[in-house]
Amino acid sequence: MTLPGLTDQGAWDVPERLNMAAQCLAHPAEHIALIDLTGTARRDVSFGALAQRVDAIARTLQARMKVGARVGVLLSQSVDCAAAHLAIWKAGAISVPLFKLFKRDALSSRIGDAGCEIVLTDAEGAALLGDLAEAWLVEDLTADGSPVAFADTGPEDPAVLIYTSGTTGSPKGALHGHRVLTGHLPGVAMSHDMLGQPGDCLWTPADWAWIGGLFDVLMPGLALGIPVVAARMTKFTPEGCADVIERGGVRNVFFPPTALRMLKAADVSLPGLRSVASGGEPLGAEMLAWGQQAFGLQINEFYGQTECNMVASSCGAVIEVQPGCIGKAVPGHDVAVIDAAGTPTQEEGDVAVRRGSASMMLGYWQRPEATAEKFRGDWLVTGDRGIWEGDYLRFVGREDDVITSAGYRIGPAEIEDCLLTHPAVATCGVVGKPDALRTEVVKAYVVRKSGTDVTADMLQVWVKERLASYSYPREIEFLEALPMTVTGKVIRRELKARATREVEGQI
Numbered sequence: 001m002t003l004p005g006l007t008d009q010g011a012w013d014v015p016e017r018l019n020m021a022a023q024c025l026a027h028p029a030e031h032i033a034l035i036d037l038t039g040t041a042r043r044d045v046s047f048g049a050l051a052q053r054v055d056a057i058a059r060t061l062q063a064r065m066k067v068g069a070r071v072g073v074l075l076s077q078s079v080d081c082a083a084a085h086l087a088i089w090k091a092g093a094i095s096v097p098l099f100k101l102f103k104r105d106a107l108s109s110r111i112g113d114a115g116c117e118i119v120l121t122d123a124e125g126a127a128l129l130g131d132l133a134e135a136w137l138v139e140d141l142t143a144d145g146s147p148v149a150f151a152d153t154g155p156e157d158p159a160v161l162i163y164t165s166g167t168t169g170s171p172k173g174a175l176h177g178h179r180v181l182t183g184h185l186p187g188v189a190m191s192h193d194m195l196g197q198p199g200d201c202l203w204t205p206a207d208w209a210w211i212g213g214l215f216d217v218l219m220p221g222l223a224l225g226i227p228v229v230a231a232r233m234t235k236f237t238p239e240g241c242a243d244v245i246e247r248g249g250v251r252n253v254f255f256p257p258t259a260l261r262m263l264k265a266a267d268v269s270l271p272g273l274r275s276v277a278s279g280g281e282p283l284g285a286e287m288l289a290w291g292q293q294a295f296g297l298q299i300n301e302f303y304g305q306t307e308c309n310m311v312a313s314s315c316g317a318v319i320e321v322q323p324g325c326i327g328k329a330v331p332g333h334d335v336a337v338i339d340a341a342g343t344p345t346q347e348e349g350d351v352a353v354r355r356g357s358a359s360m361m362l363g364y365w366q367r368p369e370a371t372a373e374k375f376r377g378d379w380l381v382t383g384d385r386g387i388w389e390g391d392y393l394r395f396v397g398r399e400d401d402v403i404t405s406a407g408y409r410i411g412p413a414e415i416e417d418c419l420l421t422h423p424a425v426a427t428c429g430v431v432g433k434p435d436a437l438r439t440e441v442v443k444a445y446v447v448r449k450s451g452t453d454v455t456a457d458m459l460q461v462w463v464k465e466r467l468a469s470y471s472y473p474r475e476i477e478f479l480e481a482l483p484m485t486v487t488g489k490v491i492r493r494e495l496k497a498r499a500t501r502e503v504e505g506q507i
Contacts, residue, residue, distance in 0.1 A: 038078050071095055072096045073085055073098060082228075089153075121138070155182075162176065164307075192274075203244060203252075253277070261420070309359050333359075360380060385399055406438045408471070419444060425446055447479055
């Protein structure tokens with residue numbers, strides 16, 4: 001199969017001089033770039049209009065900022081959010097995506113660590129910033145003038161600094177070069193059943209402040225000349241989702257797992273889509289079966305992380321489904337499961353990506369030691385455990401999450417998937433709780449669906465009947481809510497800390 005971002009020989013198609021803004025704007029001026037649903041009426045924005053908006057912002061930046069300066073972008077999905085990133089890259093600066101739901105401490109830590117003197121935002125964002133940085137209101141940057149030249153950048157020149165969500169520790173800034181967009185294109189195309197078919201139109205409810213929104217949807221869509229929908233959802237609802245898809249003429253969606261669970265709980269069907277992609281955590285067989293019924297197609301799972309994204313994917317149009325597996329390595333990325341010595345193995349081990357992937361970070365911002373620790377020889381170690389089933393990758397769990405109980409190594413994801421198939425379970429998190437006899441016992445924290453009264457015994461029987469007898473949760477605790485990252489992932493380390501405090505008698 002021919003994939004964008006690669007040569008006919010399967011090598012990365014990365015020229016010596018590359019600027020992501022030029023890559024995204026290299027389309028006929030009259031073609032539609034963005035479908036803006038942020039107002040009361042739909043507004044189609046052409047590539048020509050987007051380029052003019054980019055120049056208005058870049059013109060101001062070039063007059064005030066040095067090449068390589070870090071510029072924050074605190075904007076929700078909008079035309080100006082897309083234009084802000086493109087303008088920063090066009091001016092030769094480094095964009096730093098920031099999330100509107102961050103509180104002051106979260107904004108302060110990222111802005112301070114990145115050294116952002118300027119943040120492009122709106123009135124709402126300026127109020128959030130306070131005195132943390134100088135806020136430039138993008139709606140005020142409208143000066144006309146001659147077209148701005150693209151900065152003379154190469155693929156290794158820094159372009160975007162994306163902070164991790166902090167799932168396994170304090171957020172770190174992953175610095176990416178201008179090649180990062182090219183590195184996403186093959187996997188994005190695969191996860192949408194060969195994206196670029198007539199009528200394709202992309203959307204995601206994920207905020208563009210995260211790599212999943214910015215580089216799994218927005219920028220690949222622009223680079224490939226596929227219209228991207230911009231829609232603000234202050235809170236995801238199945239009804240709001242269906243409305244965006246209908247008004248925007250959406251055919252291709254990236255749904256984070258949390259959004260899919262909400263759609264499933266509401267029993268919502270969304271016919272008419274051509275592709276649905278999902279990534280961030282495994283979905284499980286039950287969710288994939290529901291997707292087939294609700295969408296009339298296979299949900300394509302993909303795999304990656306902020307440091308090196310879109311390295312494995314399913315592609316239902318081309319690749320046969322392997323239940324329980326993420327998919328295959330995306331061409332261009334050398335993905336392996338390695339042992340402690342850094343040698344590829346067919347046994348369970350650490351999922352890793354060989355240096356040379358175009359979507360791989362340049363390094364952690366101002367953290368050379370942390371960057372070095374991320375590698376084992378030529379392999380970037382993701383921190384996830386996996387195993388090969390033929391040439392399909394099965395996700396076992398994060399390295400820190402794997403539970404050791406009575407000599408068994410147990411991945412929490414499979415147990416969580418099983419619990420989520422119970423009609424009374426809204427969400428759950430599974431961790432190992434320290435135990436003197438077994439080293440650890442499996443403990444599940446469960447949030448019930450409203451109006452249900454399922455018991456721990458009932459859920460234990462449910463898992464025992466479906467999984468290995470040693471892997472059922474010996475303890476189940478019901479909570480009102482689970483600790484989550486802003487991207488909707490369960491923070492297992494907080495649940496693990498809670499379980500440890502229980503053992504120590506602190507709870």
